[in-house]
Amino acid sequence: MLDMLNDLLWGKVLLVLLVGVGIGFTVASRFVQFRYFGEMFRILGSGQAFKRNKHGHLSSFQALVLSVAGRVGGGNIAGVAVAITLGGPGAIFWMWLVGLMGMATSFLECTLAQTYKEAEGDGTYRGGPAYYIVKGLGKQWRWLAAFYSILLLLTFGFAFTALQSYAVATSFGDAFGVPVLYSGIALAMLVGLIIFGGIKRIARISEVLVPFMAVSYIAIALLVIAMNIGEIPGIVALIVKSAFGLEPVVGGGIGAAIMMGLKRGLFSNEAGLGSAPNVAAVAYVPHPANQGIVQAFSVFIDTVIICSSTAFVILLSGAYDPSVAGGVEGIALTQAALADHVGEWGRTFVSLALLLFAFSTILYNYYLGENSLNFFSRDNQNLFNAxxxxxxxxxxxxATTDLGTVFGFADVTMGLLAVVNLIALIMLFNCGLRILKDFDVQRRQGIKQPIFDANQHPDLDLDPKAWELDPEEAEALKQRLEGAPAK
Known part of the structure; x- marks a missing residue:
């Protein structure tokens, strides 16, 4: 039953929806992910992304690293290896395509999450698909928002948390001989120390951990590429040719390449799932499109940079041999590939990288689960503590359980998550374009940092407290409305 549902969701329904929304918004927005690609760096380099307002809300950068913490996980190490094993090198091409189109999808969903966010009493915001479904589509759609929240809790709050723990424990067992029970206990203690501090503590930890782990992993991949620089053109050609069936059949052929690239690409970057908008909504930003642009960049980091790093490490190594049936697979393939390049310490490095990636993802998964519970029972501390x-x-x-069935179940619920969210995005398509147009118009007027005036959109049913601007931004908006020169 799980296999049948997976084939239906990933082989047919999501293929149409993901491609349709990704390409549709890319064209309708005039290629927003490419138009504002440089803006991603400007926002991060200007200091605006690190700014918190007087109430202590999280910064745009903290929301970025939280979403990268979730996007960058076991899928970037083990998932890429699985995609290559089952779909051949061509799966990487389809992962790239999903990533580039997913940047537009992520912009849309995260901009909507910012637009419809709600202010909490503790100096944070709440938001995400459940919120923009209810507020954007109307209260008659609350059942769909509730269904989404249940799927989010089951998929991320429970299934993916267990899967990440299993990946860490088994990897440590292979690399260091540590019993999985001991790894599980140690990981559980660390997670407990952080999540009982709430979203702000999770953000502070991620702000340090995520840049360190991402830069370290990319650095080792660049070392491998530099050691094999002459082979890079051949590997790129292999990926492209395999994607279109121009190479001898590997795995399940072109169909398997597309399906594995689609599934593992979405599993890795999560664009369209609606998971990242839950953390994108927590930031203080002067305009919703700011966070949309930053979150589009997080998809690029995840899929185009980090997934590609793993792919090149594997394909440049002697560990990958598609002619050998039942060869090395999954995380063991990535470990063997890096060891082939740099020696046995490469296995240890992959295990440590997986630990950091999976640990940050568990924190992210916890917050998604908490946010889904908050939709049903707002600020119930007893429920949150339980x-x-x-x-x-x-x-x-x-950490101690074989989770094969759980993985199949998670694939189904993740697919259903994506279907619900993508349907909502289609219905809110024009709203996303409207917010982007507001940003575009201000940029064309020469305003370097557009400011969102919620009062100009009374029909959207926005939370006025969520759009209380800092004094300096409120003054800039006032001068602009009064016709004073824009600053």
Whole structure:
């Protein structure tokens, strides 16, 4: 039953929806992910992304690293290896395509999450698909928002948390001989220390951990590429030819390449799932499109940079041999590939990288679960504390259990998540374009940092407290409305 549902969702329904929304918004927005690609760096380099307002809301950069923490996980190491094993090198091409189109999808969903976010009493915001479904589509769609929240809790709050714990424990067992129970207990204790501090503590940890782990992993991949620079053109040609069936059949042929690239690409970068908007909504930004642009960049980091790093490490090594049936697979393939390049310490490096990636993803998964619970029972601390205890126990249990069936179940619920969110994005397509147009118009007027005036959109049913601007930005907006020269 799980296999049948997976084939239906990933082989047919999502193929149409993902491609349709990604290409549709790319064209309708006039290629927003490419038009504002340089803007991603300007926002991050200007200091605006690091700014928190007087209430102590999270910065745009903190929301970025939180989403990268979730996007960059086991899928970037083990998932890429699985995609190559089952779909051949061509799967990487389709992962790239999903990533580039996913940048537009992520812009749309994260901009909507910012637009419809709600202010909390503790100096944070809440938002995400459940919120923009109810507020954007109307209260008659609350059942769809509730269904999405349940799927989010099951998929990220429970299934993916256990899977990440399992990946860490088994990797450490292979590399260092550490019993999985001990790894599970240690990981559960670390997770517990952080998640009981709430979203702000998770953000502070991620702000340090995520840049360190991403830069370290990319650096080792660049070392491998530099060691094999002459082979890069041949590998790129292999990827492209395999994507279109121009190479001898590997795995399941072109169909398997497309399906594995689509599935693993979405699993890795999560564009269209609606998971990243839950953390994109927590930031203080002067305009919703700011966070949309930054979150589009996080998809690029995940798929085009980090997934490609893993792919090149594998394809440039002697560990990958498609002619050998039942060869090395999954995380073991990535470990063997890096060891082939740099020696046995490469296995240790991959295990440590997986630990950091999976650990940050568990924190991210916890917050998604908490946000889904908040939709049903707002600010219920007893419920949140019970969920935190459950996550700690789940991390320990997941490390010691074979989760093959859980993985199949998670693929189905993740597919359903994407279907619900993509349907909502299609229905809110024009709203996303409207917010982007507001940003575009201000940029054409020469305003370097557009400011969102919620009062200009009374029909959107926005939370006025969520759009209270900092004094300096409120003054700039006032002068602009009064006709004073823009600053």
């Amino acid at each position: 969920f935190r205890v459950a996550i700690v126990l789940l991390v320990c249990w997941g």
